[in-house]
Amino acid sequence: MNDLTRPLPQTDEYDTESFWSATTEKALRYQQCANCHTIVFYPRRHCTGCTDGDLEWRSATGRGRIYTYSIVRQSYHPFFRNQVPYVVAWIELDEGPRLISNVIGVKDPGTQVHIDQRVQLVWEEHPTVNIPLFRLADDHAQ
Amino acid sequence: MSKERDAAIVGIYEYPLRSVDGEVSALQIKAECAARALEDAGLTWQDVDGIYDAGDGGGMAGLNISEYLGIHPTVIDTTGVGGSSYEFHAAHARRDIAAGKTRVALLTYGSTAHSSARAIGVGGRPGGGMHPADNMDGFAGMTLISNYAMVAHRHMYQFGTTSEQLAEIPVATRLHAMRNPEAVAAMEDLEFLDIRETTISDVVNSRMIADPLHLLECCMISDGGGAVVIASPEVVRDCRKPPVWIIGTGEATQYPQIGGDITVSAGAQSAPIAFGEAGVSASEMDIAMIYDSFSITVLTLLEDLGFCAKGEGGAWVEGGRLRFDRPADGPALNTDGGGLSSNHPGMRGIFLLIEAARQLRGESCSQVTDARLAVAHGNGGMLGSRHTGGTIIMARD
Numbered sequence: 001m002n003d004l005t006r007p008l009p010q011t012d013e014y015d016t017e018s019f020w021s022a023t024t025e026k027a028l029r030y031q032q033c034a035n036c037h038t039i040v041f042y043p044r045r046h047c048t049g050c051t052d053g054d055l056e057w058r059s060a061t062g063r064g065r066i067y068t069y070s071i072v073r074q075s076y077h078p079f080f081r082n083q084v085p086y087v088v089a090w091i092e093l094d095e096g097p098r099l100i101s102n103v104i105g106v107k108d109p110g111t112q113v114h115i116d117q118r119v120q121l122v123w124e125e126h127p128t129v130n131i132p133l134f135r136l137a138d139d140h141a142q
Numbered sequence: 143m144s145k146e147r148d149a150a151i152v153g154i155y156e157y158p159l160r161s162v163d164g165e166v167s168a169l170q171i172k173a174e175c176a177a178r179a180l181e182d183a184g185l186t187w188q189d190v191d192g193i194y195d196a197g198d199g200g201g202m203a204g205l206n207i208s209e210y211l212g213i214h215p216t217v218i219d220t221t222g223v224g225g226s227s228y229e230f231h232a233a234h235a236r237r238d239i240a241a242g243k244t245r246v247a248l249l250t251y252g253s254t255a256h257s258s259a260r261a262i263g264v265g266g267r268p269g270g271g272m273h274p275a276d277n278m279d280g281f282a283g284m285t286l287i288s289n290y291a292m293v294a295h296r297h298m299y300q301f302g303t304t305s306e307q308l309a310e311i312p313v314a315t316r317l318h319a320m321r322n323p324e325a326v327a328a329m330e331d332l333e334f335l336d337i338r339e340t341t342i343s344d345v346v347n348s349r350m351i352a353d354p355l356h357l358l359e360c361c362m363i364s365d366g367g368g369a370v371v372i373a374s375p376e377v378v379r380d381c382r383k384p385p386v387w388i389i390g391t392g393e394a395t396q397y398p399q400i401g402g403d404i405t406v407s408a409g410a411q412s413a414p415i416a417f418g419e420a421g422v423s424a425s426e427m428d429i430a431m432i433y434d435s436f437s438i439t440v441l442t443l444l445e446d447l448g449f450c451a452k453g454e455g456g457a458w459v460e461g462g463r464l465r466f467d468r469p470a471d472g473p474a475l476n477t478d479g480g481g482l483s484s485n486h487p488g489m490r491g492i493f494l495l496i497e498a499a500r501q502l503r504g505e506s507c508s509q510v511t512d513a514r515l516a517v518a519h520g521n522g523g524m525l526g527s528r529h530t531g532g533t534i535i536m537a538r539d
């Protein structure tokens with residue numbers, strides 16, 4: 001891993017490879033069962049709601065809110081130690097799934113970032129995948 | 143009071159050093175602790191017929207430790223669920239003893255995390271691996287502490303919990319650590335800067351590591367290990383020390399779910415099972431040995447164990463009520479000094495059992511007068527995402 005870039009996901013992991021390959025088209029996908037309507041995230045091959053599930057891919061709008069977050073001020077990771085302070089957050093997409101990501105583009109995370117703030121997906125481009133990051137939404141209304 | 147007296151802790155040992163400077167291996171620590179714990183019980187290698195191992199001694203857990211110790215157990219349990227593994231092992235040992243499959247169960251732990259400079263407390267990201275969940279969040283630079291910090295932030299947001307309230311936890315455990323010579327030596331060996339009792343103000347003014355958690359809310363990274371011997375009632379009669387009966391056990395998992403509440407841990411599932419089985423309630427506990435990886439871990443678990451309602455933990459811990467010398471206010475917390483100030487080599491769960499047993503024997507450095515009932519709750523994995531909870535209720539005769 002190049003120390004100057006963030007760690008990137010494995011693109012050949014069985015359950016998540018379709019999720020990551022869709023990011024090359026800037027699609028943020030999750031699964032929903034056509035049989036029982038359970039939303040499945042992180043991606044899997046089987047439905048967690050029923051044993052004869054039929055999972056279909058859906059695309060999220062990329063809008064959501066900060067469920068919770070932390071501001072990392074100390075890291076030993078060769079890439080992230082140069083990024084501090086940065087915001088790690090559980091983002092709750094409007095469609096329901098929650099994912100760990102970063103809230104970027106804030107000058108002073110200590111005062112500008114809050115739980116329940118609206119956020120908007122932004123893609124960080126890489127050669128083999130794109131990484132879903134989030135910025136504060138223009139409309140901060142809840 | 144509980145009906146069944148199926149199995150009791152009869153032997154304990156905590157490795158005294160927290161920094162071994164590469165002089166001994168994890169496997170050697172496990173074996174030495176096992177020998178001392180058996181000696182404590184008045185038993186020998188030949189008595190052991192059940193081995194419980196979390197894989198900390200290397201691959202082929204269960205086999206490698208049996209050969210290394212030179213025993214031929216008839217029960218081999220290799221449950222490995224992180225720091226709570228030893229609460230799971232204690233639960234399984236009691237079950238296996240009650241079923242007549244084993245009479246003397248041996249739990250061992252050894253780690254050279256400090257010497258190996260593994261970043262457990264304040265940095266780093268836990269090992270990668272190819273579990274699909276790991277492949278979803280590795281890009282974001284979530285450190286271990288920021289994972290827990292996200293629980294703290296949400297707890298503050300939902301319930302108005304403050305940093306000052308969270309600070310009650312490390313302040314209480316440091317008080318207990320200062321009374322424990324091995325904990326003081328640990329802090330010296332690990333080069334803590336200021337080894338003394340702390341105040342709320344010390345904690346909230348210590349360096350922020352990952353908002354809202356400060357340095358003094360984070361566990362140490364030590365070497366160490368320990369062993370516990372659990373035996374059947376007929377073996378108990380011949381043991382050297384008074385038995386510490388395991389009267390209730392509970393196990394659970396927790397992981398992110400749509401619409402889930404990150405402030406509720408696996409303990410909310412495991413604790414009612416354990417207390418129900420024991421026939422006692424949290425309010426009767428004299429001792430609470432609760433996995434203190436970080437301040438928020440304890441606050442969340444106090445609520446989930448039923449000491450107070452969800453969200454009320456902040457107000458509940460105020461005023462120093464967790465100290466060992468305030469028995470009228472509820473249980474004493476982590477009277478050995480905890481992972482925050484005495485011993486955290488990565489999987490602290492075994493020390494929860496050891497110190498609870500010391501208290502119920504009357505052997506603690508911060509002894510609670512006439513302690514009769516104790517709860518140990520281990521949290522393994524990461525509180526803010528996926529983790530396990532193991533609850534053990536213990537009683538003396």
Ligand SMILES: [Zn+2]
Pocket residue numbers: 033034035036037038047048049050051052053054
């Ligand atoms: Zn389904």
